Amino acid sequence: MSESGIRVSELAVEAGLEWRGASDPLIRGVGTITAAGPDQLTFLANKTYRRHLATTRAGLVILGEDAAVDCPVPCIVAPDPYVTYARLAARFAGGGAVAPGVHPSAVVEAGAEVDPAAAIGPLAVVEAGTRIGAGTVIGPGACVGPDVVIGRDCRIEARVTLCAGVRIGDRVIIHPGAVIGADGFGLAFAEAGWIKVPQLGGVRIGDDCEIGANTTVDRGALEDTVLEEDVRLDNQIQIAHNVRIGAHTAMAGCSAVAGSASIGRHCLIGGGAGIIGHIEIADRVTITAMTLVTHSIREPGEYSSGTPLQSNRDWRRNAVRLRQLDDLAKTVARLKKER
Amino acid sequence: MSESGIRVSELAVEAGLEWRGASDPLIRGVGTITAAGPDQLTFLANKTYRRHLATTRAGLVILGEDAAVDCPVPCIVAPDPYVTYARLAARFAGGGAVAPGVHPSAVVEAGAEVDPAAAIGPLAVVEAGTRIGAGTVIGPGACVGPDVVIGRDCRIEARVTLCAGVRIGDRVIIHPGAVIGADGFGLAFAEAGWIKVPQLGGVRIGDDCEIGANTTVDRGALEDTVLEEDVRLDNQIQIAHNVRIGAHTAMAGCSAVAGSASIGRHCLIGGGAGIIGHIEIADRVTITAMTLVTHSIREPGEYSSGTPLQSNRDWRRNAVRLRQLDDLAKTVARLKKER
């Protein structure tokens, strides 16, 4: 497809949108607004890049109505240019269909059911009792434990680990090194030391979820850890046992959720943010980067913690005062009273 | 065992505790206080859940003396119900014994000594000079480097990496994706760029330790990185070179310890907390989530840093003032003087 290319007019039909331009070039790939050439499409979604529109050499720009008049090359006018770009760009992605079948070096234990239209990569392991749906691809070196259920058209990438009994929906993407279903961190302290609390629940991942590289999602202690449909997790996120994450919530890299916390639908969790255990976050809550959420949030909106960036010198001067803040406030209260 | 079940009275004998109840049902599994059925046991350790006791349908509740009078079903009365639960629930955990032996797809190099009562999983690698004790299970895809020593009855899960020379005690559990013994981050800066400082120490993991999924423990630069016995590390923790962690200390997910720091015994380190290098933390110190420990702590107790969660609007108003805190404090000092 990307070899022979596709005309701008055909892409417009595919998107169900209007196109404008003096010519109808063949598009063979994608590029940035500054680098795309005459056979590449690009998009304009961020106002910061508007200044590059006049000089773009792209064959096609996907943009909003307001920018269309200034576009020197063919364009598709979209209500949400980034969404339209995401849809049209997918056809230029490399890779393409993986041939179904089990690689001869993979180990598929007796009692595993692999759909003939699924693909199991080199040196992957599929243990007994596991079912893998049609169109699903298991990458090289992935380990799929016993009694796992994976739906259709999933991409389980290289070196992913799915532990015993994990349940994965359809069209789920799991990136390399992610571990789904390891034991939660359950400990009881007796006189002699820690006693491990058996982690007897599972993990359920809904349809259309995406899980980033080296992210970990622990199995529940008694009931399941749950990601509802279309949850999107970036890399190196930690989801503890019995967490529940609502549909369409997206979490940025290195964020973490402690045990039994419940996050609503359509939430956005910033990078490196932490959410303590046993609390609830309402739908449509945004948490900014590296914020620690220490109590339940009942109302939609944006929440933050932390202090602003400063030169280390200024930071030190102010930080000393932070240690004395209560005293300072008491002094002010006294002064106010005495006034 | 869980098929045929075990009577409440037998579980009480096993726990060495008293049981009460009008009947002595067979228990075949575990469940939460709200979901457990008549052949399942549950526990009541958290007062929040006390209100569910009256309506529980569980076959057995493990609880404290104070709650026993209100229990509508058979119960075992325990001084620490969670500890008793942890001990009794272990018998209902799935999996059970793994058959010993080396999977035909595993690569065990000549010169490795694998006890006949150990199990090496599919596509695992065990390099030369390594010794693996009886009852230890090496999971699928795990890589055990040369000259490693692993004790008895360990569970080294799928895709764990143990680098050259690492020493692991008995009954240690290491979850998928963990990396033990990679090079520490040792660099010296010369004119032309960084020079790697050879990392010539090892890693010693004591008996009964547990290490979470995708956690990393680096080898020492000259001497060893050490986890004493019964240290419990959650997922995605980073332990740098030459760190020492005292017995019975537990660290929650995503916490990190920089090089040559020393943490005492019986400490609790919260999720996402950071401990800088070359400092010492006394025994029985608790660090709250996402706190940065910037100096040694000599006294037991609880320590914190960070700011409280606020709506982003309030946070912005206050954050501006944080940048001016030193000026504010000086103004107050002047007002106080002038008074």
Add this chain to the structure above:
Amino acid sequence: MSESGIRVSELAVEAGLEWRGASDPLIRGVGTITAAGPDQLTFLANKTYRRHLATTRAGLVILGEDAAVDCPVPCIVAPDPYVTYARLAARFAGGGAVAPGVHPSAVVEAGAEVDPAAAIGPLAVVEAGTRIGAGTVIGPGACVGPDVVIGRDCRIEARVTLCAGVRIGDRVIIHPGAVIGADGFGLAFAEAGWIKVPQLGGVRIGDDCEIGANTTVDRGALEDTVLEEDVRLDNQIQIAHNVRIGAHTAMAGCSAVAGSASIGRHCLIGGGAGIIGHIEIADRVTITAMTLVTHSIREPGEYSSGTPLQSNRDWRRNAVRLRQLDDLAKTVARLKKER
């Protein structure tokens, strides 16, 4: 080499530096200043350890001119003792040369070009179209995707994943579990849910870079994610799509950089620090541990955020006041005006 040992005088010649001492012992290994014996070398770079010099039993101490007079054993006098130590200690590192060749259990797809002087470890996967240079070692269980290019003399350790099309320079070290080239976190929100934005860029890693265990470096959305030469990343770092990191920059464990941020040359990023997306950091900037960088930094220097460590009791008292800081500042302004 370490068996037979090497004389202090020979090490001095190798370092191009002067040595002093009453004897010229054979050195067979390295140790700390307190533990090294008569056939081991050590170094003194940190003043804190100066007090141990008088009692050291080492066969050789590498130290600065000022300390040399007090050294009771042979010494090499170096302008930067740590750099000289790093260079000389390398010869005592274990391991040594790996025999070239492809392990019989590895899967090397047709169309991959592996230099005869490269070594592919047990159960590694090398996909089609990939080129691996002379002297490079691919560790056990590593997965090298299609169309990857790896230069000469690299160490790609156990269970590393290199995704399709990644480009690695010469002498690069990548530690176990790292994932290079997984999809960036690109999402567009449409009515029905998230749409994945294809990640069509690659990753380029310059010569002499080192990447820590379980670190992740995502591929670009359109253009490449780039690490220039001699960038040093510790463990569990997250580098998002389209980030650029300048030469000789070093980042400590668990730090993270969000999409399209650009970091200068010779920067030092502390452990757990976060850098938000689409900003620029100048050359020679130092960021302290767990700082959040929320805007571009134009000037070299040291920058921080966060609050100082306190006992939890003091922290609570002050944290309450943080929530009221804007009100406090307004009260002070009013008092000042009324004065």
